[in-house]
Amino acid sequence: MKVLFQLRSDYRKNPAGDTVQLLGTAQALQKLGVQIFISADPHIELSEYDLVHIFNATRASDASMYIENAKRQKKPVVLSPIYWNMQKYLEKQDANSMALRQWEEHQPWRSQLLKDCDLLLPNGQLEMDMIREDFQINTPYQVIPNGFPEEYLTVDETLFREKCPGLPDQFVLSIARISSRKNQVLLARYCYELGLTLVLAGPINDPSYFEQVQSYSNVIYLGTLQGRLLASAYASAKIHALPSWFETPGLSSLEAGACGAVVLSTDQGSTTEYFKDMAVYMNPFQEASLKTALETSLDFSPEPLTNHIRHNFTWSKVGELTLAAYETVLNTPSV
Template sequence: MKVLFYTRGDYQKNMAGDTIQFLKTKEYLEKLGVEISVSHNPHEDLSPYDLIHLFNTIRVQETYSFFKNACYYNKKIFLSPIFWNYIDYIPKRQKGAMEEIYWDESDRLRREIFQGVDVILPSSIMEMREIGNRFHTNKHYEIIPNGVDPLFAKGRAEDFISQYKIKDFLLCVGRVCKHKNQLALAQVAKELDIPFVMVGPVNHLDYYHRCLRVNPDLIYMPNVDHQQLPSIYKAAKVHALVSWYEIPGLVSLEAGLAGCNIVTTQEGSTKEYFKDYADYVDPHNIQDIKEKVSQGMMREKNDALKNYISQHYLWNYVAERIFQAYQQ
C-alpha cells in the first residue's frame, strides 16, 4: 500500500502537536508495512499513490490546496482534521474583527474539505461532533485517538534533577503563546511559591516576557530534544496545560504516561481522554487554576493514569486503527 502524507511545509521548523502526530503516525504505520511518502507540494504527481492522507484544518489554506490536487487525481482522501472552533475560545478582549473575518472565510474552505474527503479521522467523538455541527457533513468517519510513545514511561528523573537541582515541580510543555495560557501558571506558581518549568518554543516573544515579569524565578528550556522529555516529566510533580482548549494535548498524554499528576483545561476533548484521572480547570479562572495546581502538588503520584494510557493510547494501537481504516 502506497500512501502520500500531505502536510504543512514548515512541520519540522515550526514544531507543534500536529508535527508529533504526523511523524508518529508515519513511523508506526511504516512498521505495519505501509509505504509512506511526504509532500507539501500542492502540484505533486499523485498518480503513484493508493490514497492521500491530509493533516490539519486549522491552517486550512495549505490543506485546501492539497485537497484540490487529490481531487484532480481522483484519489481516495483521508483527513486527520485536528480541528476545533478556535475563534470561539479567544477571549473577547483579544479578538479582532479581521481575525473573525479571516476565520469565517477559512470555514468556506474547511466546509468543502469536510464534505469532499472520503474518510474523516477525528481524534475524539467531541471533535467529530464539533465538525458535524459546524459543517453539516455526513461523511464516513473513524475515531482515531491521539497516541503517545511508550518511551515516556521510561524516563529517569535523576537525569534532570542532577542538572537543575529541583524536583517535584510544576511543569508545562508546549508552545509559549496566549492560547497555552502559561501566564496564568507563572502567576499561580509565584503565589504558591513552587518551582515552575516551561519547555517549548516561544511563539510570541512579548508573551514570554510577560510570563517572566510575573515570575522571574521560572525556569525556561527552549531547546529540548524529544528524547530528553521523559526525564523532565519524570522529575515533575504536576504537568499543567490550562489552554483555551486542547484536543486533548499530546503533552498531557506524555506526562500522564510518565506518572505526572495532570491538570488540564476543561475545554475541548480532554475529559473524553482523561476521564477521572485528571483535574480540570476553567482556563479563564485564575483561582480555579491555583486550587487545582495546589491539589495536584499535594497529591502523591500514582500509576492509575499511566496504566490507563498504556492500555488505550499507545501509538502502535493508534496505527493499527488507521491501517484498518485504510484497508476498508
C-alpha cells in the same frame, strides 16, 4: 501500501502538535509495513500513492490545496482535522482582531474540505461532535486517538536531574509552544502565588508573550526538549500543566501522564474524553480555577491515569487503527 502525508507548509519550521501527530503516526505505520512519504507540495504527482492523508483542517488554505490536488488525480483522501472551534478564544483575546475575522472567513473553506474527503479521522468523539455542530456534514469518520512513544516508559528522572541540577523535588512542568493559546502567563502567576517552580519547554511562538511569562521569577525556561531528555523531564515532574484555551487532547499531557506526572489540563476540547476523572481540570474562562487545580494537583495520585494511558494510547495502537481505516477507504467502491 504507499501513503502520502501532507501538512501545512511550515510544519518543520514551526513544529506543533500536528507535527508530532504526523511523525508519530508515520513511525507507527512504517512498523506495520506501510510506506510513508511526506510532502508539502500542493501540486505533487500522486500516481505512485494509494492514498493521501492530510493533517490539520484549521490551516484551511494548505489543506484545501492538498485535497483539490488529490481529487483532481482521483486519489482517495483521509483527513485528520485536529479541529476545535477557536471563536470563543479569539473573542476573548480581541473581539475585533484580524485573527477572529480570518477564522470566521475561513469556516466555509473548512466546511468544504471536510465534506470533500473520503474519511475523517478525528482525535476524539467530542472533536467529531463539534465538527458536526459547526458544519452539519455527514462525511464518514473513525475516531483515531493521539498516542505517546512507548520508548518513554524505559526512562526515569535521572537524566533530567543530571542536566538540570538544583530543581526542587516538586515542580510544575509545562511542555508547549510559548503562546497565548497555551496560557502560560496565567500558569506562571498562580505558580508564583503558590510558591511553585514552573519549568517551561517548547518553541517560542510569540516573543512578546514570552517576555510576560519570564517576568515571574519562579519560571525556568529550557528551550526545546526532545527524546529521552523530554521523557526524563516528564518523569521528574510532580505536575504537568497545560491550561490551554483548548486541546485535542494535548500530546504533552498524554506523554506526561504516561511517564507518571499528575496531569492538570484545560477542560476545553476532547481532554475529558481521554483522561476522564483521572486528571485535574481547569476552565480557562474562569481564571481562578487554575489556582484551585494547582492546589488539588499537589495531593492528586497520577497512578490511575498513568495506567489508563499506557494501556490505551500507545502510538502502536494508533498505527493499527489508522491502517484499518485506510483499508476501509481503499476497499470501498468509488461512487
